[in-house]
Structure formats: structure tokens, C-alpha cells
Amino acid sequence: MSEAEPASLAQEGRTLVDLALLSNFVHQVVNPLNGVAGTLDNLQNGEIAEHRRPQRLRLARAQIEQCITLMRNLAFLSQSFTRIDPAEGRITILPQSIIESAMFYQEDGASKEIRISLKDRNTQNRVVGHPELIKQVLMNIFDNCIKYGARGQEIEVNQWIQKNTGNAMISVLSRSHLPLDLLEVPRFVDLGFRGKNAKRIVASGTGLGLHISKRIVEDVHGGIFTIQPRLPNDLEFLIKLPHGTPE
Amino acid sequence: MATTTDHKTIVVVDDELHNMLWLIDYLEAKGFRVLTAESVNDALELIGKEIYRALVIDLNLPVLPPLEEEVAAAGIEYKTFPGLYIADKARNFGYRDRQVMLYSVHRDPGVAQIAQRMGMTYIMKGRPHEIKAEIDMVVSYDPTAH
Numbered sequence: 406m407s408e409a410e411p412a413s414l415a416q417e418g419r420t421l422v423d424l425a426l427l428s429n430f431v432h433q434v435v436n437p438l439n440g441v442a443g444t445l446d447n448l449q450n451g452e453i454a455e456h457r458r459p460q461r462l463r464l465a466r467a468q469i470e471q472c473i474t475l476m477r478n479l480a481f482l483s484q485s486f487t488r489i490d491p492a493e494g495r496i497t498i499l500p501q502s503i504i505e506s507a508m509f510y511q512e513d514g515a516s517k518e519i520r521i522s523l524k525d526r527n528t529q530n531r532v533v534g535h536p537e538l539i540k541q542v543l544m545n546i547f548d549n550c551i552k553y554g555a556r557g558q559e560i561e562v563n564q565w566i567q568k569n570t571g572n573a574m575i576s577v578l579s580r581s582h583l584p585l586d587l588l589e590v591p592r593f594v595d596l597g598f599r600g601k602n603a604k605r606i607v608a609s610g611t612g613l614g615l616h617i618s619k620r621i622v623e624d625v626h627g628g629i630f631t632i633q634p635r636l637p638n639d640l641e642f643l644i645k646l647p648h649g650t651p652e
Numbered sequence: 653m654a655t656t657t658d659h660k661t662i663v664v665v666d667d668e669l670h671n672m673l674w675l676i677d678y679l680e681a682k683g684f685r686v687l688t689a690e691s692v693n694d695a696l697e698l699i700g701k702e703i704y705r706a707l708v709i710d711l712n713l714p715v716l717p718p719l720e721e722e723v724a725a726a727g728i729e730y731k732t733f734p735g736l737y738i739a740d741k742a743r744n745f746g747y748r749d750r751q752v753m754l755y756s757v758h759r760d761p762g763v764a765q766i767a768q769r770m771g772m773t774y775i776m777k778g779r780p781h782e783i784k785a786e787i788d789m790v791v792s793y794d795p796t797a798h
Contacts, residue, residue, distance in 0.1 A: 435757040436671045439777040443674030446780040452681040516670045608712040
């Protein structure tokens with residue numbers, strides 16, 4: 406066997422992975438856009454009961470925002486994740502960032518009777534970091550919690566500054582719809598990975614969101630992003646960012 | 653040809669139903685009751701009860717135990733696009749060809765071939781008027797109605 410062959414096979418394998426990722430991505434974007442197109446078509450033709458129209462418009466907006474989040478994920482993947490210089494970093498106010506990110510998922514959450522609840526809305530803790538990127542991380546987490554979470558739950562979010570390290574901490578605790586496979590949890594952040602149970606709830610997904618989130622937290626901000634199983638059937642997403650400042 | 657047993661109901665099968673509410677709105681505006689299913693398992697249970705007026709089936713659907721092996725054994729197209737399995741079963745239950753509509757993001761040549769062989773319509777998502785026109789056509793005439 407020549408030396409060129411393994412490289413070529415590896416390249417071919419990579420191309421197949423890329424194509425599968427792209428195919429999943431297209432699926433995830435076209436579905437909500439199809440929803441928006443259908444809603445607009447119905448509105449134009451008077452095919453939505455009047456009392457439903459405001460909700461359907463809010464849903465259409467949420468669907469477009471979902472597409473934007475997905476497309477941003479793809480854009481992040483194509484960029485290099487360069488570390489931001491703390492001296493040049495902007496300030497992110499934690500509760501504001503959490504609330505604004507959660508608002509994008511209000512409508513999605515309502516469809517499954519899921520609420521996102523921030524425990525401490527008042528303490529204006531801050532962190533040096535890129536506000537838009539931190540929001541992207543939170544939106545990816547909320548998207549996962551709602552998509553694969555148990556109906557009727559309250560997703561608990563908390564934020565604080567760790568006294569001994571000065572790290573800004575954001576914790577998101579969500580109950581899974583199906584029992585967790587503990588062996589799979591560490592792989593949730595792998596590029597393109599989708600768990601067995603995730604596929605049993607929604608057949609298609611990009612496997613991009615949590616991977617991007619980890620890279621934004623760790624590569625760009627020098628923080629730590631972890632996902633830990635918690636009893637009985639919960640997942641805790643923990644974001645640890647350096648350079649936090651308490652209120 | 654099996655007789656339609658529930659003329660006023662259309663079934664929509666999709667695992668992301670919030671993206672299909674617009675179709676449900678449309679069907680309800682036309683006077684139909686809409687039943688929904690989010691997995692192959694739920695859909696089979698539903699369509700085994702009645703011959704509804706029409707089925708709109710997404711292709712990418714979750715398959716739950718104990719059906720996983722059965723669906724995979726049906727062939728690669730069925731394993732990749734489990735909605736096809738529902739469509740296949742529906743035809744065996746007695747649903748007429750165009751009463752079963754496949755509605756998907758992707759156009760797969762293997763699925764297209766199977767759909768054509770079984771006489772089912774295969775429509776891509778993204779152009780709402782296409783699925784609306786097909787539904788209008790299918791519900792406009794029922795050869796089994798008395």
C-alpha cells in the first residue's frame with residue numbers, strides 16, 4: 406500500500422463527515438424556514454383563526470431566530486477561535502445576557518410547557534468577554550434543554566462570581582425527557598455527535614451547538630465548559646469564565 | 653381498495669411539530685380534525701385504527717424500541733428515512749396511493765423510486781403551496797365515499 410492511500414482514505418472519511426454535517430445542517434434550517442413560509446402563506450390567505458395569529462407570529466419570529474443561531478454556529482465553525490485579550494474584551498452583564506438569550510426560547514419552551522427561570526436576576530455580576538459569543542453559548546444550551554428536556558419543567562439558571570478565583574459562573578440545570586446514558590454525556594461536546602436518546606426524540610440535529618459552545622468558552626475566553634449528569638435525570642451545564650467582577 | 657373510515661381527519665407525522673403548526677392551521681381552516689404523531693411507533697399505532705382521509709409524513713423520524721431492528725431490516729432507505737416505513741405500512745393497511753404523502757427536506761433518489769413504485773406523492777419542504785395543492789387534490793375526491 407502506498408503512503409498516499411491512507412491520507413486519501415482519511416480525506417474521504419473527513420469529506421463524508423462534512424457532508425453528513427452539512428446535510429443535517431440543511432435539514433435543521435429548512436424545517437423552521439418552512440414553518441415561517443407556511444405561516445406567512447396562511448396569514449396572507451386568511452387561513453389562521455384570528456385568536457391564534459399573535460402566537461403564530463411570535464412562533465415565526467422564534468423560528469427565524471433559531472435559523473440565525475444555527476447559521477452563526479456554522480459561521481463560528483468556519484472561523485478560527487482566537488483568544489480574546491482581556492484588556493480589549495468587552496463587559497458582559499451576566500443576568501442581562503442570560504435573560505436576553507432565554508427570551509429567544511420563550512416560544513419554543515411554551516410549546517412544551519417549559520420555563521427558563523433565572524434564580525438571581527438582580528445581582529449585576531459582570532465578566533470580561535464577548536457579549537454576543539456568550540449569548541450564543543447560552544442559546545445553544547437553552548436550545549438543547551428545550552429540545553431534549555422533559556415537558557412541564559422549569560430550567561433552573563443561576564449566576565454568581567466564585568469568591569476564591571474571581572471566575573464568573575453560569576449554571577443551567579435541566580431535566581432530560583429520556584433517561585441519560587452516562588457513557589454518552591462526555592461526548593455531547595464532540596463535533597457532530599448526537600446521543601442515542603437525542604435521536605429518539607428528534608431524528609435530526611447538527612451536533613454543532615454544544616461543540617461550538619465549548620470552543621467559545623474555552624478557546625476564546627480561556628474558561629471551562631462542562632456538562633455533568635445530576636440525579637435523578639438532570640444535566641448541569643456549567644460555564645466558568647475568568648475575569649469576573651461581582652456587583 | 654380500503655374504504656376511508658374517518659373522512660374528517662388528517663394525520664400529520666413529524667418530530668418537530670412546532671414547525672408544522674402552519675399546516676395544522678391550514679387543515680383546520682379547511683374543516684378537518686388533525687391528529688399528530690412524533691415517532692414511527694406512535695404513527696403506526698394511530699394509522700392502524702382507522703383509514704383517515706390523508707397522511708402527511710415527514711421522513712426523518714425517531715424510531716423507538718422495539719421497532720428499531722424491524723425498520724432497519726426493511727432496507728437502507730427505511731433505516732435512513734423511517735417515515736418511509738410508516739408509508740409502507742399505511743399502504744398495506746389499505747390506504748390508497750396518494751392518500752399517503754411524504755413530506756421532507758431532502759430529495760433522496762432511493763425514496764423517490766419507492767414512492768413512485770407505491771404511487772405516493774413525495775414533496776419537498778420549503779414551498780407551502782405545493783403540499784397545500786396536493787392535499788386539496790387528494791381531499792377533493794374520495795373514490796370510496798358512498
